[in-house]
Amino acid sequence: MSERESMPYDVVIVGAGPAGLAAAIRLKQLAAEKGGEISVCVLEKGSEVGAHILSGAVVDPRGLDELIPDWRDRDCPLAEVPVTDNQHWILTRKSKFSLPHFITPPFMHNKGTYTGSLGNLCRWLAAQAEELGVEIFPGFAAAEILFDHNGAVMGVATGDMGVARDGTHKPDYTPGLELHAKYTLMGEGVRGHLSKELIRTFDLARDSQPQVYGLGIKELWDIKPENHVPGQVIHTQGWPLGEGANGxxxxxxxxxxxVAIGFVTWLNYSNPYLSPFQEMQRWKTHPAIAAMLEGGKRVSYGARAISDGGLQSIPKLVFPGGALIGDSAGFLNVPRIKGSHTALKSGMMAAEAAYDAIQAGRAGDELAAYPEAFEKSWVRKELSIVRNVLPLVERFGDAIGTGLAGITMWLEYFGLKLPFTMKHHPDHESLWRKDQVKKIDYPKPDGVLTFDRLSSVFLSNTNHEEDQPVHLTLKDPNIPVDYDLPMYDEPAQRYCPAGVYEIVGEEEGNPKFVINAQNCVHCKTCDIKDPTQNINWVVPEGGGGPNYPNM
Structure with missing residues (x-):
């Protein structure tokens, strides 16, 4: 008999991001509208709602308008800064060229959008959910999927607390809690480890393209008043990324x-010496960027992967007993760099399907109404228009690919649906051997405009209980030194934006692979980019990780 206690709910939601909170709110709204009762709980692995949320963010309010139409009148933090000026720059090493608005379709112009902290928006959404009776448990990481005797998902279990690194129980040991549900909605975000398990267990990706990713590295800066233009948003492409890399x-x-600044590197890059973190630092030295930051102060740092695959990479959305929502499924619109509005809508659609199923007395089956609603939704239409953008840029390069992508978006925007959908290739297969590439010579940080990784991680407020099992697990502990080091000069040393991985003892002829798990900001890049898929990211003890205050 399990020593874990259990709690029953109608719906358990994993992840208090936009999708999970939207699903929770919509379930309670439906109960209020139709006079029913429904019990809903949300698990959040961060120490508080928003602690692990990181995004640009420029938010299209379409999803929020549907969920809470009067959100602008409810002291929602997103309403503070509407976008007033939208610019797109093409960068060379010393110059920039502005892309005229008329070249891009209207949906790329950011009219009617807002810029602000997605973490703060989630904190506000959590308050709305709790007012409706949703139970939210921050600091509790969903660590295990629970299956019933028919193989359907029947909930999740939280991770045990107080387990030492060697697996023994410390004095404060507390077993995890089982949360049983008629339906479980997975809103873990990008590359969630339980979502990954569900996709594999139920073969949900059999009819979709491989998911591909980017790594976004973000900083918050306080800048001089004369440099600040509230509501201005600027996107750049081109320098500093070179051949074989995009972002x-x-x-x-x-x-x-x-100002919120950041740099996204697509994880399909080929040079194992590329460091997304250092590309971001180098980007800040461009004269146009440096001028806006001059005299400013960096106040926060963070990183996370984003799902770039788009429509063709969305797996089957449902499985017996639950569904994938938000970035667990991959609803990001890549050229718009927006996924919050589609995540909100996905949570609403899944909630509506789950509510109807529960009211009909069903539990544990597949919520067929959710993918049916998605096929008819504006989310699918939006993602269809841009489905070939990333593959075109990847195949034909930044200049030609961007031009072709623009043409396809215009054609699709006017209803001329192209008769093809281009394919993706897994990011971990793209690296070249170290003897096939040139090393990248990154400048040393100056501590004013550019910084090192460890001082950056300090600003992310990352904290893990050190005496706990390492949550960055290796399928084969010999691969990093025996294969990745001679083949790729162990790229984990460079693709990780938090300095988690390092090779020590190489000069003495005794190289060892070291994992500094306490530095991990939960971006999932290692789980994605490791060339042999040897690194498996699992949740640490609940409450561990970054604590983003305003990201």
Whole structure:
């Protein structure tokens, strides 16, 4: 008999991000509208709601308008800064060229959008959910999927607390809690470890393309008042990324004299010596970017992967007993760099399907109404228009690929649906051997405009209980030194934006692979980019990880 206690709910939601909170709110709204009762709980692995949320963010309010139509009148933090000016720059090493608006379709212009902290938006959404009776448990990581005797998902279990690194129980040991549900909605975000298990267990990706990803590295800066233009958003492409790499930067003027800046590197890059973190630092040295930051102060740092695959990479959305929502499924619109509105809508659609099933007395089956609703939704239409953008840029390069992508978006925008959908290739297969590439010589950080990884991680407020099992697990502990080091000079040393991985003792002829798990900001890049898929990211003890205050 299990020593874990259990709690029953109608719906358990894993992850208090936009999708999970939207699902929780919609379930309670439906109960209020139709006079029913429904019990809902949300598990959040961060120490508080929003602690692990990181995004640019420029938010299209369409999903929020549908969920809470009067959100602008409810002291929602997103309403503080509407976007007033939208620019797109093409960067060379010393210059920039602005892309005229008329070249891009209207949906790329950010009209009617807002810029601000997605973490703060989630904190606000959590308050709305709790007012409706949703139970939210921050600091509790969903660590295990529970299956019934028919193989359907019947809930999740939280991780045990107080387990030492060697697996023994410390004095404060507390077993995890089982949360049983008629339906379980997975809103873990990008590359969630339980979602990954469900996709594999139920073969949900058999009819979709491989998911592909980008790594977004973000900083918050307080800048001089004369440099601050509230509501101005700037996106860049081109420099500093070279051949075999794609991505771009963003510079968003938000509230209180602060800017959110960042750089996204697509994880299909080929040079194992590329460091997304250092590309972001180098990007800040461009004259146009440096001028806006001059005299400013960096106040926060974070990183996370984003799902770039789009429509063709969305797996089957449902499984017996539950569904994938938000970034667990991958609803990001890549050229718009927006996924919050689609995540909100996905949570609403899944909630509506689950509510109807529960009211009909069903439990544990597949929520067929959810993918049916998705096929008819504006989310699918939006993602269909842009489905070939990333593959075109990847195949034909930044200049030609961007031009072709623009043409396809215009054609699709006017209803001329192209008769093809391009394919993706897994990011971990793209690296070349170290003897096939040139090392990248990154400049040393100056401590004013550019910084090192460890001082950056400090600003993310990352904290883990050190005496706990390492949550970055290796399928074969010999691969990093025996294969990755001679083949790729162990790229984990460079693709990790938090300095988690390092090789020590190489000069002495005794190389060892070291995992500094306490530095991990939960971006999942290692789980994605490791060339042999040897690293498996699992949840640490609940409450561990970054604590983003305003990201």
């Amino acid at each position: 771009g930067g963003f510079f968003y003027h938000q509230a209180n004299g602060q």
